[in-house]
Amino acid sequence: MPKQLTTPIPDTTTGRRVLELDALTFGVDCFMGFKSLFSLALILSLQTPVFAQAGFTLFGGEKDPDNTLTYSMTNNRARARLNLLDLQMRSRNVAMAEIRVSYSYFYDRCFDVPNIQVLDETTRTPYPIEEIKDDTENRVLRIIMVKPIPAETAVRLRMNNFTNPRTGGVFKLLVHFIGTEPNPIPKYAGSWNISFN
Numbered sequence: 287m288p289k290q291l292t293t294p295i296p297d298t299t300t301g302r303r304v305l306e307l308d309a310l311t312f313g314v315d316c317f318m319g320f321k322s323l324f325s326l327a328l329i330l331s332l333q334t335p336v337f338a339q340a341g342f343t344l345f346g347g348e349k350d351p352d353n354t355l356t357y358s359m360t361n362n363r364a365r366a367r368l369n370l371l372d373l374q375m376r377s378r379n380v381a382m383a384e385i386r387v388s389y390s391y392f393y394d395r396c397f398d399v400p401n402i403q404v405l406d407e408t409t410r411t412p413y414p415i416e417e418i419k420d421d422t423e424n425r426v427l428r429i430i431m432v433k434p435i436p437a438e439t440a441v442r443l444r445m446n447n448f449t450n451p452r453t454g455g456v457f458k459l460l461v462h463f464i465g466t467e468p469n470p471i472p473k474y475a476g477s478w479n480i481s482f483n
Contacts (some may be wrong), residue, residue: 294319325407348364357443358472359448362481364454367449369450373459373461377438377439385441388460389426389457389460389461391425393459397427399402399427404442405441406440406442414432417430458477458479458480459480460474462475
């Protein structure tokens, strides 16, 4: 018969169980901490208006940072109605007779065309608009001014009663303008990357 071992083998399972329990408790504590931080961030985001910062875009940004335009809105929740969206345009060295805003299908039926205004950025006085055409086939808003906006004037496009897109995400708007020279060609003025939750 083979000789049996008489030396006892130490039991390490209880130590392993204590370590596993400590790791589990630490994981639950971390999760609860992240959950409360997330709840706090969510509550704070519901209380404040949204202001976009120009400058940090991971994909699809502008090559020239001067073409990244800023915006502000009162509610960035998807499907929100009666929203107020302000799109800021930088001043240009030529007068603008027409402003064209190109949009994607995400913005279909979002604009309340009769309630769009063009405001002077510094005085917030509206410029008179002759006509606004919504070319839904090509998805272009054409804002034709009564008198050209003077050169070196920053403007704000105010979209009153704006309806946010149906889904959340970051959706781009492009803007071009037409000057007062004979045979004008649309000139690129920049884009807005607008974020909706």
